[in-house]
Amino acid sequence: MANDAMPPAQQRRGPAEPLPASEAPFDAIGLARHLLRSVRSGALATIDAIDGTPFASLVTLATDSDGTPLMLLSRLSAHTRNLDKDPRASLLFSVGGKGDPLVHPRLTVTGRAARSEEPRIRERFLARHPKAKLYADFPDFGFFTLAPAAGHLNGGFAKAATLTSAELLLDLTGAEALVAGERGAVEHMNADHADALALYAAGAGEPGTGWRLTGLDPEGLDLMAGERTARVLYPEPVRDMGSLRKSLVAMAAAARAGSGTDAPPPHPEA
Missing domain, CATH: 2.30.110.10 (Electron Transport, Fmn-binding Protein; Chain A)
Incomplete structure (x- = not known):
């Protein structure tokens, strides 16, 4: 043209x-x-x-x-x-x-x-x-x-x-507590909320089981099952552990509603 x-x-x-x-x-x-x-x-x-x-x-x-x-x-x-x-x-x-x-x-x-x-x-x-x-x-x-x-x-x-x-890159200003609490939240989610992680992965177009959380940041979650990976974004960016908890609970509720399951909501710990 x-x-x-x-x-x-x-x-x-x-x-x-x-x-x-x-x-x-x-x-x-x-x-x-x-x-x-x-x-x-x-x-x-x-x-x-x-x-x-x-x-x-x-x-x-x-x-x-x-x-x-x-x-x-x-x-x-x-x-x-x-x-x-x-x-x-x-x-x-x-x-x-x-x-x-x-x-x-x-x-x-x-x-x-x-x-x-x-x-x-x-x-x-x-x-x-x-x-x-x-x-x-x-x-x-x-x-x-x-x-x-x-x-x-x-x-x-x-x-x-x-x-x-x-x-x-993400600007981590104001998210210092989230970064510091990441490992504890990851361990808690993997130990107690494998069902929610599977729902998050399915919502990102990666169905199946065996998903583990490998990391989190202000924008989303990094999941892995064997050699497969899934990147799950929050509805809105989060900057602290309180916002993370609310976002994950809302995401799980929305995923359960869409899939018809009744898995309990996650409560990640700092």
Whole structure:
């Protein structure tokens, strides 16, 4: 079509350039955050420490409370040696699926990697990858974060957008108590409310049983059953444990009403 028939934002950037997420005609921020929270492995691209050649490898992934990507890496791996020399890196989050792989959404996050000794980082990663407990404490392994600088989202055919760090991550201001109480709430929900977790997962399009809560944040819940994951959003963001309790009770009630079950409402503990 003629240039003057294009949307103003596209006229400024050219037909092949992705729009900023805030101008995209779809929920680019929501989709990008969903990929961050639901993908458990992806491609890590680093810069070769010897000759600067791009080097890609497969790593397992989790997220911190705000969505910062987390990794558990061995010092014996080439990508770790590369990061020790140059922390610049990118991660590819892709869900995959049947048919043409290019029609499925994927997200590339660029930033700088850094080692972390923060206990919460360890807890959240191992909750997402329980088998990693077998080697997480080996002396040659360490936890890393990737502080996002930018994101590039391809949501499928004709769906592309760029994202800022602020659009990728959650602002945790005012949610400190929620972050501090996360582990207790997770343990309580897993011990006493497996039925409610199954209802939440089914409501997010992931039916079945065996779901466990691996983490929570101001925007939603991270669930896992075997190798399956489910990201469940609250009706509204929460900033404290009281709001979380009310939201989970309301979500369970709505799910029970929709499914015809009579499971008791959850009461997560701080």
